[in-house]
Amino acid sequence: MEKKAVVAMSGGVDSSVAALLVRRAGYEAVGVTLRLYENEDAGISREKTCCSLDDVNDARAVCARLQIPFYVLNFKESFRREVMDRFAEAYERGETPNPCIDCNRYIKFEGLMRRAKEIGCDHVATGHYARVSYNGETGRWLLKKGLDASKDQSYVLYSLTQEQLSRLLLPLGELTKEQVRSLAEENGFGNAKKRDSQDICFVPDGDYAAFLTRYTGKCFAPGSFVGTEGQVYGQHKGIVHYTIGQRKGLGLSFPQPMYVCKIDPAANEVLLGEHDRLFSTELVAEDINLISRAEIPEPMRVRAKVRYRQAEQPATVVQTGTDQLKVIFDQPQRAITKGQAVVLYDGDIVVGGGKIVG
Secondary structure (H helix, E strand, C coil): CCCEEEEECCCCHHHHHHHHHHHHCCCEEEEEEEECCCHHHHCCCHHHCCCCHHHHHHHHHHHHHHCCCEEEEECHHHHHHHHHHHHHHHHHCCCCCCHHHHHHHHHHHHHHHHHHHHCCCCEEECCCCEEEEEECCCCEEEEEECCCCCCCCHHHHCCCCHHHHHHEECCCCCCCHHHHHHHHHHCCCCCCCCCCCCCCCCCCCCCHHHHHHHHHCCCCCCEEEECCCCCEEEEECCHHHCCCCCCCCCCCCCCCCCEEEEEECCCCEEEEECHHHHEEEEEEEEEEEECCCCCCCCCEEEEEECCCCCCCEEEEEEEEECCEEEEEEEEEEECCCCCCEEEEEECCEEEEEEEECC
């Protein structure tokens, strides 16, 4: 019996080529686009997002060319609850979240894999640049970096479980972006030269504070900019306007550059300091997920990333509880930020990761 796979299709070139390669690998493929929200929920025009009608039509056209079924699935309620609500709540706590990680965790893999199973598809494929393999010695599924280092997306996939990895197909993991675009052109895909999406899909203009005001209906009260010795420098516009390491947009003048070093939602204060105050050598992460091993029973040498675009840094990780990690870096790291993820690597293998809480 032919293997069946659901392919998550955004309308972009990566997921389109993923569908092509899944079909070539002998799977009976079903293309799906996820309807994640109504643009009115985010207060934006329809043509500016990844959920636009053009994107749906691009995905549908690719599926027609591949002669596979295509459906649009409604995930609006779960996306609002698991991604948009979490995004807003994190900013209100003074954190800087990564909603793409939550979308992968709760929507594309947890939600879509459940839906795929309901329609008789054992596998789900996406256009992420990463690889999955199985280690027969340990009996564990592994997540590895994509071979194209400039496109590797393993960082945003660290929350994948063993069961999810066993069902996941990542056809682009061995390819470069140039090879993917070439395959799209060779197969007559109209989106072969379509630009990549760079923004958070529900905040395409990058104005998070304006989105949060629209979405929550709340007015985020001004408060004080304070210094490291408790001095008051002036008034901020509301804590959701700021993130750790920010220098521009403070509306203040100093004889030396000053940066956001801490956000205190309880006091409604934003602490400012000079550049050296941004550096720290340790962090604590919770809500952890380990992939290459079930636990870390003793200190382990790793390379760690505290944001998607950061280069990996040498560090030692210690598991301090069933759901907690402590990471100690060899060299101080700039602007470690609550709400972001720390992801741990052993060579090209993802050890695991968690959400930075301190």
